[in-house]
Amino acid sequence: MILASIPSPDQGVWHLGPLPIRAYALCIILGVVVAVWLGEKRWVARGGRPGQVSDIAVWAVPFGLVGGRLYHVITDYKLYFGEGRDPIRALYVWQGGLGIWGAVALGAVGAYIGCRQQKVRFLTFGDAIAPGIIIAQAIGRWGNWFNQELYGRPTTLPWGLEIDPEHRVAGYEQYTTFHPTYLYECVWNLGVAGLLLWADxxxxxxxxxxxxxxxxxxxxxxxxxxxxxxxTVQENDVFGLRLNVWTSIVVFLFGLGLFLWSARVHPGREETVFTGPQPDEPSAQKSGDSEAG
Structure with a gap:
């Protein structure tokens, strides 16, 4: 059979008794699990201690969820505030709406706190978990497929995504298939993950x-x-480009600056991932006292 279109799921929520099981949430959770698992393997291989990635994730994940939701609500405030809107829905994370920019930014703050507690190098930790993070993003994008949201322009390509009438953007009701941007981003992210693993x-x-x-x-x-x-999210373009496109440009330049700075100031790889003695290791002072005794 030749692919004619990609169907959308009939539902994104299943009920286990009174408990709703949401596909969007499952995709996020699965992504976090994969990121922690891969990050742990890479961290230990780099010289870190087993369990440290999970300990740091206890800080990073909640911060990331809050940051992702804040970014979404701030940039798409018209969805929740104003005439005819219900502000309490801004708290309904399970219905979708996490901005990756806020998630990474505030998640990094949580990770920094965790790294300080564990006495490990923050940038080194970032190197270890980066491939897992982008794989998690690839998995998380499938939540948009279940929710029939954030798709692209109408298309007649064989892999066009079928969108039910009630989920079609105003002005596009007459079209049935659209670019599956969730799939494009998933494939792109997996490719970037492969690049990171190879380059490292x-x-x-x-x-x-x-x-x-x-x-x-x-x-x-x-x-x-x-x-x-x-x-219609962020529908008001800035100089002809959507806000998220401008954000991508600015963050790309930040990443480029970080790479060039690091390559110039710190060529090579760290000799140790730690910034101080670990909890069950004797400090330098205690070591000296012991030898003197």
Whole structure:
């Protein structure tokens, strides 16, 4: 059979008794699990201690969820505030609406706090978890498929995404198939993850350069994919471009600056991932006292 279109799921919520099981939430959770699992393997291989990625994730994940929701609500406030809107829906994370920019920014703050507690290098930790983060983003995008949201322009391509009438953007009700931007981003992110793993192994990158490549790789893809979208979110363009496109450009330049700075100031890879003695290791002072005794 030749693919004629991609069908959308009939539903994105299942009920286990009174408990709703939402596909969007499951995609986010699965992404987090994969990111922590892969990050743990890479962190230990780099010289870190088992369990530290999970300990730091306890800080990073909640911060990331709050940051992602804040970014979404602030930039798409018309969905929740104003005449005829219900502000309490701004808290309904399970219905979709997480801005990756806010998630990464505030998630990084949480990760920094966790790294300080664990006495490990923040940029080195970022290098270890970067491939897992973008794989998690690839998995999380499937939540948009279940919710029939954030799709692209109408298309007659064989892989056009079928959207039910009640989920079609105003002005596009007469079309039935649209660009599956969730799929484009998923494939792009997996490709970037492969690039990060290859580059890190080939060049032994350190001091945040893998994370910088992640930033550049993701934003390069997000820029052109965002340009395809027709949702009314951030519908007011800035100099002809959507806000998320401008954000992609600015964040890409930040990633490029981080990569160039790191390569110049800290060529090579770190000799240790730690910034101080670990909880069950004797400090330098205690070690000296012991030898003196």
């Amino acid at each position: 192994r080939r060049f032994r990158l350190g001091y945040g350069r893998v994370f910088a490549l992640y930033i550049m790789g993701y934003t390069a893809g997000r820029g052109w994919i965002e340009y395809l979208r027709i949702d």
